[in-house]
Amino acid sequence: MLTVQETAALLRGFDRVLILTHIRPDGDTVGCAAGLCAALRALGKTAWLLPNPGLTDTTAPYAAPYAAPEDFVPEKVVSVDIAVVGLFPDNALPYKDRVDLAIDHHPSFEHFGKHNIVRPEAAACGELMLDILRELTPITPEIALPLYVAISTDTGCFQYTNTTAATHRAAAALMDTGIDFRAVNKVFFRTKTRRRLALEADMLANMEFYDNGRVVLLFVPMALMERIAATESDAEDLSSLGGQIEGTDCSVTLRELRPDVWKLSVRTGARVNATDVCRELGGGGHAAAAGCTVEAPLEDVKRLILEAIARHVPDFQK
The missing domain is CATH 3.10.310.30 (Diaminopimelate Epimerase; Chain A, domain 1)
Structure with missing residues (x-):
């Protein structure tokens, strides 16, 4: 099992990276993927997200800037917030035996990557991702915004019992970059369609x-x-x-x-x-x-x- 520092060192050696999210993607998997992709690009790497057909109107805007072109051929594959291969979308199944790094926070994580890091005590995978990315590059607003989405959504806007002091510290660090966290919480937690x-x-x-x-x-x-x-x-x-x-x-x-x-x-x-x-x-x-x-x-x-x-x-x- 990798440490945060070992994970960051591994990512520094990656290029042409494809990032995978889970089926019925939530804010945590999408936010982690977008934040990681932005950080890798800040390092001069080529990185994309595998398009996920389950994206919703609220999560799609965070993935859209990083959607991989159809002809992209990755050298490295990274999964985020995916506990088991059974949660891969259909278009990710060709990569099920090719995951070079799996980053997760579920107790049920099955260590399917060539390299793995998991933090079961984290309220959101976004907490772990923030620590990894801090080792790689300064946290810019472009990186911080999707990571805030990851943490806020997986804690029910910090109301679920998984929320800890570490969760609030991570959110505060992201807020300090100047992101519009109020808009995030309004969209995800205080706006409902009539159909909803x-x-x-x-x-x-x-x-x-x-x-x-x-x-x-x-x-x-x-x-x-x-x-x-x-x-x-x-x-x-x-x-x-x-x-x-x-x-x-x-x-x-x-x-x-x-x-x-x-x-x-x-x-x-x-x-x-x-x-x-x-x-x-x-x-x-x-x-x-x-x-x-x-x-x-x-x-x-x-x-x-x-x-x-x-x-x-x-x-x-x-």
Whole structure:
């Protein structure tokens, strides 16, 4: 396992770099990729991001300046905020055995790179990326802005339980470069489309409670997305909704990706370890935020996730 200094030294020797982000890309993977790309270019390197088809209206602007041309042939491949190869987008699969450096912060990280660095205690991969890039080059606003996006989005604007004093120090250092952090937080956390509000209204109207009200399931079937004409941008970070419900300490958002294929996003308090629960169903993540994908009819998916939670919570009330 590399140290921050060893990772920076390795990156200094890289050129013609292709940077990979994960499927259904969030602000952390996109922000880390854009920040790394900007830093490598500041060193005179050729660096690009592999275009990700899952980008939303909020994340796409940070990736757009660095999108690799179709004919780009990399010498080195770097993945950011990707815990397992199973999270590679389809167009990244040709590189699954060619990752020269994997940078991550998930406890479930599977060390698939030729070289790897992971910091499970970091609230966001952006925290680790900032430390690496500080070893490479001065942190300019161009580098700082996407890194702030990474940290802010992966901590729910510094509200999630993963936020630490180190998180705030990293954000403060980025803010000191003069970036417009207020605009970032307005776009990601204080602006919702009417379609997004309609999605949330339906989810709340049809949510189901278990375990004496401590576990809540919320549903986003394909039919709902189609009826509202919602886009991926409208559905971004829907998993944060359940955690706002008073009396719950475990929320599961079930999003139907294809007929009978459900993406489960689990958000928990101290009583439930989300990674332990999702690992049973082939997923992973963090103690308070993890996910998995299950292919089955909805009633079976509900049964499987509730049984997994019950196995890891001694006082689960059936």
